[in-house]
Each structure stands twice: as structure tokens, then as C-alpha cells.
Amino acid sequence: xxxxxxxxxxxxxxxxxxxxxxxxxxxxxxxxxxxxxxxxxxxxxxxxxxxxxxxxxxxxxxxxxxxxxxxxxxxxxxxxxxxxxxxxxxxxxxxxxxxxxxxxxxxxxxxxxxxxxxxxxxxxxxxxxxxxxxxxxxxxxxxxxxxxxxxxxxxxxxxxxxxxxxxxxxxxxxxxxxxxxxxxxxxxxxxxxxxxxxxxxxxxxxxxxxxxxxxxxxxxxxxxxxxxxxxxxxxxxxxxxxxxxxxxxxxxxxxxxxxxxxxxxxxxxxxxxxxxxxxxxxxxxxxxxxxxxxxxxxxxxxxxxxxxxxxxxxxxxxxxxxxxxxxxxxxxxxxxxxxxxxxxxxxxxxxxxxxxxxxxxxxxxxx
Numbered sequence: 001x002x003x004x005x006x007x008x009x010x011x012x013x014x015x016x017x018x019x020x021x022x023x024x025x026x027x028x029x030x031x032x033x034x035x036x037x038x039x040x041x042x043x044x045x046x047x048x049x050x051x052x053x054x055x056x057x058x059x060x061x062x063x064x065x066x067x068x069x070x071x072x073x074x075x076x077x078x079x080x081x082x083x084x085x086x087x088x089x090x091x092x093x094x095x096x097x098x099x100x101x102x103x104x105x106x107x108x109x110x111x112x113x114x115x116x117x118x119x120x121x122x123x124x125x126x127x128x129x130x131x132x133x134x135x136x137x138x139x140x141x142x143x144x145x146x147x148x149x150x151x152x153x154x155x156x157x158x159x160x161x162x163x164x165x166x167x168x169x170x171x172x173x174x175x176x177x178x179x180x181x182x183x184x185x186x187x188x189x190x191x192x193x194x195x196x197x198x199x200x201x202x203x204x205x206x207x208x209x210x211x212x213x214x215x216x217x218x219x220x221x222x223x224x225x226x227x228x229x230x231x232x233x234x235x236x237x238x239x240x241x242x243x244x245x246x247x248x249x250x251x252x253x254x255x256x257x258x259x260x261x262x263x264x265x266x267x268x269x270x271x272x273x274x275x276x277x278x279x280x281x282x283x284x285x286x287x288x289x290x291x292x293x294x295x296x297x298x299x300x301x302x303x304x305x306x307x308x309x310x311x312x313x314x315x316x317x318x319x320x321x322x323x324x325x326x327x328x329x330x331x332x333x334x335x336x337x338x339x340x341x342x343x344x345x346x347x348x349x350x351x352x353x354x355x356x357x358x359x360x361x362x363x364x365x366x367x
Contacts, residue, residue: 002074004040009333010091012043012084012114014107015099018058019065020311023122024098027326032073035323039094039330043076043084044069050079081107087115094333096120096326098149101197102127108135112142118333120326122149124205124355125348127197132352136345147329150343150351151321152206152275153213154328156297157290161277162214164290170282174264175207178271180313183249185237191269192247193239199248200355200362204267208358209343209351215263217255218350219357227365228252231266234366246363253362273313293317 004010011031016024024046031041049062069075078084087093095111097104097119104126111119119139125148126132139146152158158175165171181187195202211217231252236244252266279288293301297320304316315322325342332339343351 001076002040002042004042004091004334006090007334008038008040009094009118009330010043010087011039011041011330012045012081012093012095012111012116013041014045014081014095014097014111015103016044016046016049016062016065017098018049019061020308021058022098023315024096025065026311026315027096027098027322028069030319030323030326032069032075036327036330038327038334041073041075043078045078045081045084047079050077081110081114084114092117092333094118094120094330096329098122101125105131105135108146109138112139112144116144118145118147118329120147120149120329121345121348123209123348124197124201124352125345126352127201129349129352129356132345132349136349139345145332146345146348147325147332147339148209148343148345148348149325150206150209150213150348151318151325152210153343154324154341155292155318155321156294157275157277157292158210160290161279161288164288165279168279168281168287171287172262172264172280172284174266174278174280175210175275176271176277177204177207177265177267177275178273179203179269180273181249181269183270188235188249188269189237189239189245192235192237192245193241193243195247196245198355198359199251199267199269200359201352203269204251204265205351205355207265207267208354209347211255211263211265212347212351212354213343215255215261216257216259217261217263217354219353221257221259222354222357223256223258225253225255225358225361227362228254228266229366232362232366234363248362248366251362253358273317275317 031039093116095116165173236246250268254264256262276291301316328339
């Protein structure tokens with residue numbers, strides 16, 4: 001049976017998903033592989049594939065993963081957090097919640113009841129600001145800390161762009177996020193329905209977290225936001241259910257704050273696999289660009305692609321950042337060492353507020 005050492009957090013992964021597809025599965029792979037030395041994964045909670053989804057798509061692959069993980073690592077599998085054994089004396093327990101955003105408010109309460117002292121929430125944390133604020137209070141009242149999985153806060157390309165801009169007078173930073181959907185009504189319609197909270201609360205939420213964390217952006221401090229109409233595109237498309245969804249397939253905008261900062265974000269659902277940041281000078285000419293992955297990380301990507309050829313491509317480009325965020329959260333759980341650079345729930349609340357403010361503002365500008 002998997003048990004943590006005295007310097008490790010006991011991790012409960014809540015929401016594994018299908019092998020090669022689910023983000024939770026990739027978190028498990030990294031921890032089982034020893035990439036996060038402070039994290040000992042001991043429990044996996046997966047209600048769907050241990051229940052109604054067992055005989056459906058991905059069910060057989062999940063069962064094979066479960067059996068291998070039990071045999072090789074002694075991890076226990078459960079259909080709910082209520083089934084996880086009581087936390088042992090002296091053990092520090094971390095819940096890594098990687099399921100559907102809509103379930104997070106309930107899962108947070110169940111994680112607290114399961115004796116977790118730290119909870120790691122994937123972005124954006126909750127569907128609405130009100131729910132995330134209620135979760136923040138519930139955790140604080142229970143003396144439980146929350147770390148957010150905003151992995152771009154610890155990304156090399158973000159750090160390098162910020163450092164270069166700080167040394168360049170009058171510079172302007174643009175954060176660019178791309179994804180690999182096909183530019184078809186069918187593919188984007190499926191994307192719009194599956195991510196019905198909208199692009200700014202989903203794909204581009206990482207960039208908004210950077211703005212809140214490093215550029216003084218808050219709803220109260222935004223002086224102006226301007227859409228780049230030439231770049232941006234908004235569509236209304238039917239999803240697989242037949243219901244129509246309106247969202248951006250690509251958006252670019254610039255925010256100016258009341259405290260004198262200016263920063264831009266571009267996001268394109270059909271733009272490819274790479275994210276990057278640019279720095280321009282006072283004439284608007286690009287003087288610096290840093291990609292994710294860089295040349296060093298591309299070697300890692302190629303190895304992982306060879307090992308898991310049918311897995312989601314973004315797992316590999318962000319692999320080192322997922323490791324960093326999990327390791328810092330686990331080390332904080334086990335030892336109390338500050339999780340440097342990790343977004344707090346306060347940052348997550350403001351990020352979601354900014355997303356809810358920007359979405360109708362930018363949609364209005366694109367009409």
C-alpha cells in the first residue's frame with residue numbers, strides 16, 4: 001500500500017479521467033514516475049470510470065491503468081472522497097482536484113472533510129466568482145490552504161519575457177496562447193460547448209492570471225481595454241447537442257491600468273501548439289520573443305511524444321511547469337515551505353472577476 005515518507009505529502013488525486021486524455025491522468029503519471037519528490041500519490045478518486053463510464057469509451061484503458069497502478073505502486077482507487085480512509089496521525093494530506101470545474105465547490109468541501117490541509121485546484125477554480133469566493137471562505141474557516149494550478153505563473157518563457165521587459169525602457173509585453181483545434185464549425189462548436197464558460201474563463205484564463213499576478217490588473221484598476229478587431233473573431237456555432245454557443249475563436253486585446261501599466265494578450269484556438277511572449281519597443285517593433293517549449297524543452301517533448309504518441313499534445317509542452325507547480329504545492333503541504341510563484345485563491349478570484357468583466361466588454365466591441 002502506498003504510504004508517504006516523513007518529507008512527503010500524501011496525495012489524493014480527485015478526477016483522473018481517461019488515460020492519454022485526462023489532465024488528472026497526466027498528473028498521476030508524473031507523480032508515479034517520481035518527478036515530484038515531495039508528492040506521494042496514495043489515492044485516486046474517479047467516480048465516472050469506476051462507475052457508469054467503466055463500459056464506455058476509455059473505460060477499458062482506465063481499468064488497465066488502474067490494475068497496473070495498484071500492482072506496481074499500491075495506490076488505492078475509490079469512487080468518492082468519502083471512501084478514502086481517515087488520514088493517519090502525523091501525515092499531511094493534499095487533494096489535487098482535476099475534474100470538471102462545475103464540481104469543484106462540492107469537491108472542495110469533501111476534501112476538507114477527508115482531512116486535507118492543502119487543496120490544489122485546477123484553473124479557473126469554480127464556474128463563477130461568487131462560488132470561488134464562497135470556497136475561499138470555506139477553506140479559510142477550516143484552516144485549509146488552497147494552491148491554484150496556474151502553471152504559466154512559473155513558466156520559463158513568462159519569466160524571461162518579464163525580465164527582458166524590465167530592462168527595456170518603454171517596452172510592451174504581449175502574452176500569446178495557442179491551441180490546436182481545427183478551424184471548422186464542427187470542431188469549434190464542440191470546443192465551445194465543452195468549454196461553455198467561454199474562452200476567457202478557460203483557455204486564456206492562464207494569461208489573465210499573469211496579468212493579475214504581475215501587472216496590477218484588477219477590475220477596479222482597469223482604465224481601458226481595447227480589442228484588436230483585425231486579429232479577433234467571435235462566432236456563434238452549434239455544439240454536438242444542437243444548442244448554439246457564442247464565443248471567441250481568437251481574441252487579442254490591450255489593457256491599460258489606472259496605475260500606468262499596459263499589457264496585451266492574444267489567444268487563438270486554432271493557432272497551433274506553442275505559447276510565447278513578445279516584447280516590443282517604443283516604436284512597436286519586436287525586440288524579444290521567447291517560446292514555450294524552447295529548444296531545451298523540445299527534447300523532453302520528443303521523448304514524451306515517443307512514449308505516449310496519442311496523448312494530448314499540450315501535456316508535453318507544459319510538462320516541466322506541471323511538475324514545478326505540483327512539487328511546490330506538495331512541499332508546502334509536507335514541510336510548510338512557501339510555494340513560491342504559485343497563484344493563491346485570492347489571485348484566482350480576481351482573475352475570474354477580470355474574465356467576467358472582459359467577456360461582455362470585448363464581445364460588445366466585436367459586434
